[in-house]
Amino acid sequence: MEDKTKIVLVAIGILILMLVVFWLMMVMDRGNNVATPVDTGKTEPEPPQETADSGAIPPLIRENGCGGIADAKERLMCQNMEAMGRAVANSDPAYCQQISDAAYRDHCLRVINQSLGDVEGCRTIGAKEWENVCIMEIAHNKADPAVCDEIDYPYTGKKCKTQISADAAKLNNDMAGCLVLPKASNFRNLCIWTLASANGVDACNTIENTDDKNVCLGGYYLGVARSTSDASYCQQIALDAYKKTCIKVVNAVRADKEPYFNSDTDNLDDLLELSLNTDPFSNDTDKDGVDDNVELYDFHTDPLNPDTDGDGRIDGKELKQEKDINVPD
Numbered sequence: 001m002e003d004k005t006k007i008v009l010v011a012i013g014i015l016i017l018m019l020v021v022f023w024l025m026m027v028m029d030r031g032n033n034v035a036t037p038v039d040t041g042k043t044e045p046e047p048p049q050e051t052a053d054s055g056a057i058p059p060l061i062r063e064n065g066c067g068g069i070a071d072a073k074e075r076l077m078c079q080n081m082e083a084m085g086r087a088v089a090n091s092d093p094a095y096c097q098q099i100s101d102a103a104y105r106d107h108c109l110r111v112i113n114q115s116l117g118d119v120e121g122c123r124t125i126g127a128k129e130w131e132n133v134c135i136m137e138i139a140h141n142k143a144d145p146a147v148c149d150e151i152d153y154p155y156t157g158k159k160c161k162t163q164i165s166a167d168a169a170k171l172n173n174d175m176a177g178c179l180v181l182p183k184a185s186n187f188r189n190l191c192i193w194t195l196a197s198a199n200g201v202d203a204c205n206t207i208e209n210t211d212d213k214n215v216c217l218g219g220y221y222l223g224v225a226r227s228t229s230d231a232s233y234c235q236q237i238a239l240d241a242y243k244k245t246c247i248k249v250v251n252a253v254r255a256d257k258e259p260y261f262n263s264d265t266d267n268l269d270d271l272l273e274l275s276l277n278t279d280p281f282s283n284d285t286d287k288d289g290v291d292d293n294v295e296l297y298d299f300h301t302d303p304l305n306p307d308t309d310g311d312g313r314i315d316g317k318e319l320k321q322e323k324d325i326n327v328p329d
């Protein structure tokens, strides 16, 4: 197949994926349950749950327009989807501005500007959170850490650079490259686990630091236990949180259930917490008075450091005083 044909096929695939995601967001809104932005290193919103009445995927651009739809809400949804469809078909974010719902408009602006690699376009996104994700994705696609400097939140900016370094470490099978990544980002552990799953325990045994080696072995054996549904692999794990999670995961897989749990009360999935080095069994890992998820998604502070900006006052106290805890006083 010629390169040109491949590029066209890939582009069509991406467009279809974007349209399906957008449609799912629309469906979810029927239950007034709009996804809130999350910044987990994953760049997509949490996958929305499909409702029973969602039906088949409607065409985004209707032949007869949306005017004939009697129900006002359905009509608006049709118009919003049509604008999204035209934005994608023309690679033109101007169509996004016709979308009345702020969350869908932001989603439209994000996917179009991300694919265009347009940082200034990302700045037209209303929610800062998604603006940052948009720029982060451009930096990631270009593998250019300089683009990360365009992100306003220092903590997210660091995460952006971490993602690019993690990609390079994985590509080069470079465990040392994984280990220099900051601990409070899921890219570090995912990088370690990826190399362990590709190279087995030998990859973990190259690590000198005992904690890091145990994280590596924990991720490795958890992966093997999950894929073989064999809990005996969990017994090889030294770290308690990994071992407990491993057993839960195997039990879920055996019961034909998705292995996602939130064992504490911080709304973060246990496996995500292992990847973030936060404690799946404590809602406030660094004991600074702010829950892990609130630090990660609301305040963009470090859930592993009680004093993110290093000014001597713990994050919880600063938040109460409504200070900007990303910036030292």
Ligand SMILES: [Ca+2]
Pocket: 261, 262, 263, 264, 265, 266, 267, 268, 269, 270, 273, 279, 280, 281
């Ligand atoms: Ca949790």
Ligand SMILES: [Ca+2]
Pocket: 264, 266, 268, 273, 278, 279, 280, 281, 282, 283, 284, 285, 292
């Ligand atoms: Ca936790």
Ligand SMILES: [Ca+2]
Pocket: 284, 285, 286, 287, 288, 289, 290, 291, 292, 295, 303
């Ligand atoms: Ca905390």
Ligand SMILES: [Ca+2]
Pocket: 286, 288, 290, 295, 301, 302, 303, 304, 305, 306, 307, 308, 315
């Ligand atoms: Ca903290």
